[in-house]
Each structure stands twice: as C-alpha cells, then as structure tokens.
Amino acid sequence: MARKADYLHQVRGEEEGKMVRQLLRNRFRFSRRMFRRLKEAKAVEVNGEPVYLTSRVKAGDRMAVFLPRDTGEGVKPQPLPIQVIHEDEDLIILDKQPGVVVHPTRNYPEGTLANGLAAYWQERGEFHLVRPVTRLDKDTSGLIVFAKHPHAHAILSGQMKGKRYLREYLAVVHGSLEKEEGKVEEPIARSPEHPHIRTVSPAGAPACTRYRVIRRWPEATLVRLRLETGRTHQIRVHMAHLGHPLLGDTLYGGQTAEIERQALHAVRLALIHPRDGKKCCWESPLPKDFHLLMESLPSI
The missing domain is CATH 3.10.290.10 (RNA-binding S4 domain)
Structure with a gap:
C-alpha cells in the first residue's frame, strides 16, 4: 500500500x-x-x-x-477525559477543564492534559509528540491549541509572535471598572521575591491587554479581554494592577468565597490555518462553575 x-x-x-x-x-x-x-x-x-x-x-x-513521523517516548499516555473541539491532520483544539495542568512538570508529572491527549491519539493508532501552541494556567478553562507535527507548530508559533492570533477571555473581577472599555499596556516581569509570581515592572517584557465590560454587579464586573501579547499570568496581573483582581485568584488578591479558582475562561480563538491559510475561529461555552458564580452574585 x-x-x-x-x-x-x-x-x-x-x-x-x-x-x-x-x-x-x-x-x-x-x-x-x-x-x-x-x-x-x-x-x-x-x-x-x-x-x-x-x-x-x-x-x-x-x-x-512526506513529513517525517514523530519518534521517541513522548508523554506517557493516560486515559483521561478530554474534550475535542476540532481536529485535522495539522492541529487539534481542546476545551480544557479547570484544575488541569497542560503539560507534565516536576510538581505534576502525570494526570495532565498532555497525558490525556497522548492516550486519545494512541487509541486511534496515532503517535504525535504533544506540542502546545497556546497555554493556559492550571485553573483557567477554555480553548487551547496543539500542533500535530513540527511544521504546523512552527507556523502557528510564528503567528503567535506576529500577533496574528485572536485570543479572547471572559473574566469576573472584583469591583466596578471605571471605564466601559480600555487597554492595559504595562510590562510584566517575574517577581524577584517569589519566582512563581509575575508583577508589573519597568524591567519586564512588553504586555498589552484590551478589555470591555459585559455585565456589572454591585461588587463585581464581567469583562471580555483580548490578549495582544502572551505573558505568563498576563490577564491576572493586569487586572490586579488596575485594582480589580479576578474572583478566586488568591495569588493576585482575589477572594474565593464565590468560586474556588480564578474566574477566567478562554472563550474564543481565531487563527490562520497552517495548511490552506484560511482564517478559522472556535468558541467555548462557559463552564458550570462560571455560570454558578454569576448566578450567585447579587443583582444591582
């Protein structure tokens, strides 16, 4: 054959x-x-x-x-639930649940989204190294992209650097933002005292987040955010810098009474497909805990 x-x-x-x-x-x-x-x-x-x-x-x-096939051990396959939004010969889009780490680390060697994805491919008789193009924090839910071969990864990563991606998030933040929409353009650096924390600093890398108010409550605001850069914890750091940390985000000043993780969801993703150059777009519905959070907030 x-x-x-x-x-x-x-x-x-x-x-x-x-x-x-x-x-x-x-x-x-x-x-x-x-x-x-x-x-x-x-x-x-x-x-x-x-x-x-x-x-x-x-x-x-x-x-x-004929693209050279992936070889090696790769990530350990583990039969974990994953939600596939789209898959073709070049990429796969997953809808990540909160509380799941994307890729194995020293603190999370197993049980990650990558382990589940490796098992998903194994069940279909395929082997691909797991190549995240975008990343989400452990407690952030929503859309994430993986490339299925090095060529797709190179093109998609180039789009990231060239700011040709569209990544939109929904977040519930503490307090009421003064403006209906705005832009936070503040550099972000690693905290010298706590390496796992990021902070706004003149010595940091350039970072830009645009936001628009969607709904208001007496002590909280639902905002739609668009990333123009992709720094670690960018939305969380920028919103805290404005004095409006995300609900549930204890690392940056949020409270957990209403939700047990930061109220942040990657709701929309648009990119240029690496094979045919067409613009593709996907959306993710809000997860259950996000809906429960909004229902629990007292109305104006």
Whole structure:
C-alpha cells in the first residue's frame, strides 16, 4: 500500500525551472529546520521519485512531501477525559477543564492534559509528540491549541509572535471598572521575591491587554479581554494592577468565597490555518462553575 503524502503540488507553468527547495518554501513555508529533516529523510518526491532539494522542476511535475513521523517516548499516555473541539491532520483544539495542568512538570508529572491527549491519539493508532501552541494556567478553562507535527507548530508559533492570533477571555473581577472599555499596556516581569509570581515592572517584557465590560454587579464586573501579547499570568496581573483582581485568584488578591479558582475562561480563538491559510475561529461555552458564580452574585 502506497504511503499517503502530507503535501501535494502540481508544478505550474510559471514555476518551471525553479528549485524544489524554492518552490516548497513559497508554497508551504517550510522552515530551515524542516528542510534539514526533509533532506535527511529523503522525504520529497517528484513524479514518484525521490529528488534533491536543489533539483529543478518542470511544468506538470507532481511534487509530494512526506513529513517525517514523530519518534521517541513522548508523554506517557493516560486515559483521561478530554474534550475535542476540532481536529485535522495539522492541529487539534481542546476545551480544557479547570484544575488541569497542560503539560507534565516536576510538581505534576502525570494526570495532565498532555497525558490525556497522548492516550486519545494512541487509541486511534496515532503517535504525535504533544506540542502546545497556546497555554493556559492550571485553573483557567477554555480553548487551547496543539500542533500535530513540527511544521504546523512552527507556523502557528510564528503567528503567535506576529500577533496574528485572536485570543479572547471572559473574566469576573472584583469591583466596578471605571471605564466601559480600555487597554492595559504595562510590562510584566517575574517577581524577584517569589519566582512563581509575575508583577508589573519597568524591567519586564512588553504586555498589552484590551478589555470591555459585559455585565456589572454591585461588587463585581464581567469583562471580555483580548490578549495582544502572551505573558505568563498576563490577564491576572493586569487586572490586579488596575485594582480589580479576578474572583478566586488568591495569588493576585482575589477572594474565593464565590468560586474556588480564578474566574477566567478562554472563550474564543481565531487563527490562520497552517495548511490552506484560511482564517478559522472556535468558541467555548462557559463552564458550570462560571455560570454558578454569576448566578450567585447579587443583582444591582
């Protein structure tokens, strides 16, 4: 049985005479690292025959690229519940529940979202290294993206750096914000006293969060936030800096009477698909504890 190519392209008239490498860079945006892997694996064929990346093509030639498959042990598969929002040959979007760590760490070596994802793929006869593109804190719920191969990860990570992603969150914060909408543009750094805490500091990395008020209660506000950068704890730090920490966020001054984790949910995600360049968008409904929180707040 012939193996299935990951990328196919028939050479057009205006592309005749170009090198394979040049054509692949233009059509599929392969990185230098990926070209090295393709060269080592002899993973590019023209008309069914392996070719050098410096070979020249003719109009009508059929090019096929076979991405090198992941190898190694990867993350330990564990049958844990995960909620798949979307999956294709390049990426997978999950709806993360609160209280779940994304990837194994020293303090959380097992039971993470990555362990559950590895088991999900294993059940389907697939093996992929777990490559988070976006990340969420342990107690933040909502949409998160994983790439299924290095090429997709490189393109999606490049979008992150180029600020071509759209990431929106809903949060309930203490108090009543003065403005209906605004922007927090304050640099964020690691706290010198407590390395796991972040703080606004002139020495920090640039960070920008936009917010818009959705609903008000006497002592709390529901806000929709858009990240323009992706610093650790960015929303939590910026809202606390404004004097409105998230409900449940004890690390940055919030109280836990109404909810046992920070009231933060990644509600909407939009990106440019790494394969066809089309804009894709997904949304996640609020989890149960978020609804219970809002129902518990006294009305104005």
